[in-house]
Amino acid sequence: MPLDVSPTAAPAAPTAAQRRIEALSAAARRRRRLQAGLPWIIIVGTFLLWEVICRAFEIPQFILPAPSAIIASMIKWWLPLLDNSWQTLMTTLIGFALAIVFGLLLGVAIGSSTLLYHGLYPLLIAFNSVPKVAVVPILVIWFGIGTVPAVITAFLISFFPIVVNVATGIATVEPELRDVLRALGARPSDIIRKVGLPRAMPYFFASLKIAITVAFVGSIIAETVAANKGIGHLMMLASSRFDVPLVFAGLIITGVMGVIMYVVAVAIENRTTGWAMRGQDQGQVMVAGV
Numbered sequence: 001m002p003l004d005v006s007p008t009a010a011p012a013a014p015t016a017a018q019r020r021i022e023a024l025s026a027a028a029r030r031r032r033r034l035q036a037g038l039p040w041i042i043i044v045g046t047f048l049l050w051e052v053i054c055r056a057f058e059i060p061q062f063i064l065p066a067p068s069a070i071i072a073s074m075i076k077w078w079l080p081l082l083d084n085s086w087q088t089l090m091t092t093l094i095g096f097a098l099a100i101v102f103g104l105l106l107g108v109a110i111g112s113s114t115l116l117y118h119g120l121y122p123l124l125i126a127f128n129s130v131p132k133v134a135v136v137p138i139l140v141i142w143f144g145i146g147t148v149p150a151v152i153t154a155f156l157i158s159f160f161p162i163v164v165n166v167a168t169g170i171a172t173v174e175p176e177l178r179d180v181l182r183a184l185g186a187r188p189s190d191i192i193r194k195v196g197l198p199r200a201m202p203y204f205f206a207s208l209k210i211a212i213t214v215a216f217v218g219s220i221i222a223e224t225v226a227a228n229k230g231i232g233h234l235m236m237l238a239s240s241r242f243d244v245p246l247v248f249a250g251l252i253i254t255g256v257m258g259v260i261m262y263v264v265a266v267a268i269e270n271r272t273t274g275w276a277m278r279g280q281d282q283g284q285v286m287v288a289g290v
Contacts, residue, residue, distance in 0.1 A: 065245040070252065073245035080234060085253050088219050088231040091147055092257075095154025096215040103159050103211075104204070107166025111200065112192050117171060128160040133221050140226040150222035150230065157218035158211035165207035169200025205269035212261045216254055 047067045053059070054066035061069055074081060110116045132153055139149035173196050181191050223232025231250045238246035 062242050062244050065248055069245045070248045073243070074249045074253075077246055077249070081231075081249060081253060084229060084231050084234045084250075085257065087147075087229045088150075088216070088223065088254070089257055091150045091223075091230065092154050092212075092215045092219045092261075095151045095218065096158055096212055098151070098155045099158040099162055099211060099215070100208070102155075103162030103207075104166055107163045107200070107204075108170060108192065108197070110163065111167035111170025111196065112188070117167065124160060124163060132157050132218055133225065136222050136225045139222070145226045145228060147227070147229075149226050150219045150232075153222040154215040154218035157221075158215040161207040161210045161214070162204070165203040166200050169203035170196040173199055201273045202269075205265065205273055208265045208269075209262055212265055213258045216258050216261075220254060 051067050054064060059066075065073075106120075110120055135156065136149055136153060139152055143149055143152070170192065173191070177195065178191055181195065186194075219230065220232040220235075223230035224236050227233045231254055235247050235250040238244075238250070
């Protein structure tokens with residue numbers, strides 16, 4: 001029998017819809033790569049520009065040290081910097097943990113009760129308006145010089161954002177949803193536990209990203225006023241000797257610790273409340289394809 005030597009059919013060309021999907025996927029990948037690399041590009045560019053300005057204008061180190069001088073100071077004083085950084089980190093984390101526990105409990109209580117909401121809010125706002133640096137001397141009188149005033153200052157300065165955000169998340173549950181749940185036999189505690197708390201989680205993690213950064217501010221403030229250890233104490237000693245590169249080294253290390261804790265909070269947020277931002281990446285892809 002004769003063999004079939006007819007040519008095989010060529011693969012079908014991709015349709016316009018398929019090409020559009022591939023283009024959107026490629027644009028999304030490029031955007032993710034840019035988002036991952038952009039912070040490093042900006043940081044490196046900032047330090048390079050800083051170095052060039054200091055060298056071009058011959059700025060004295062006691063006014064503005066160049067990044068190279070700061071790095072040299074970090075290498076020279078790496079052991080005191082490491083020891084005091086650990087002290088500041090532990091102090092901040094203890095105060096931040098206390099702020100999470102008490103802020104979450106008080107935020108749930110305020111958000112669940114209209115009477116508490118209107119009764120305690122003026123007191124909280126007034127307390128938050130008091131400069132924490134003015135509270136440190138009182139803490140020193142009560143607890144002495146050391147770690148305790150720094151822990152309490154970190155707690156006080158990071159407590160308010162958590163309370164406000166958690167209370168807002170619980171208080172903004174729709175009244176219609178509350179009425180439906182009550183009609184189905186749900187108790188107030190059930191509404192808070194099954195609806196209010198999940199609703200407040202995005203607000204809660206948003207407050208954590210603010211609170212962890214300001215907690216470092218509280219620790220540094222207390223360490224500069226009343227401490228015998230910590231980055232703030234080290235910076236005060238360095239400034240008294242006009243060792244400005246070491247002062248900037250302490251500032252940079254504090255900033256790095258704050259960024260690391262912020263990234264940890266964001267990672268936990270993405271694992272626990274990713275549903276709240278599930279449409280963000282899709283929206284970015286659609287914008288990229290327009």
